Amino acid sequence: MSGSVQQQNVGLFPVSYRIGTGLPGAQSLSLSLLVSTPDKHVTGTAAITQATNPPLDIDSDVWGEYTYMTVMKPAVSKILITAQGNHGGPGSNSIVNFKIHLVVGEDWREGVANYEYFDGQRWHEVNNVPAHLVEVPSHVFQPFNPGPVILPNPPILPLYAAPIQSAISSGDLAQMKSLAKLAQQQLDQQPELQEAVKAAKGEISKLQAR
8 A cells, every 4th residue: 555545543633623704703613522543533522602692602522433535636535524412422311412524634624514503492503614723832832744745644733731721811711621621531541541652662672672
């Protein structure tokens, strides 16, 4: 298989999107996901807000999957993220109150979303809304550069102090809540990561000793 199309299992990485037109008073969706490349699953949170009376504020725990939509050249391949959400995740008895289809480019940066949400009384549908990857400030991390050939690997968006502090300084409540939940998921998985790193180091030592 060619190196330009070979998919690499890079483990877990987070992405966070701001979905909306950005117009004053318009509805905004903050979608923060932890992407597992080996099984192509996504988990995370969604927060829909709008300055209406009463204010719209809907939170969901999200899970789903993603697939590569490969097409013949010169058309550009895309990534389709399909997910749903509720309060508590897939193991809870809570009803589904959120669904989304998000199509992004192979660099995971820009896309278009169709989503639905349940406000407690009825479902609402929002279509063809632009989605933008929330960037880490350039003075903290180097910007992602995919190089001359875009591989089907994501931009690595570190989810530690800097992004959370940036959300705090902006006063964006929805973004702070989403990042806090996603950061906790990463912390909960830290023991597994430590074991994996330990096993990798052991294997490296064996191979170097040969």
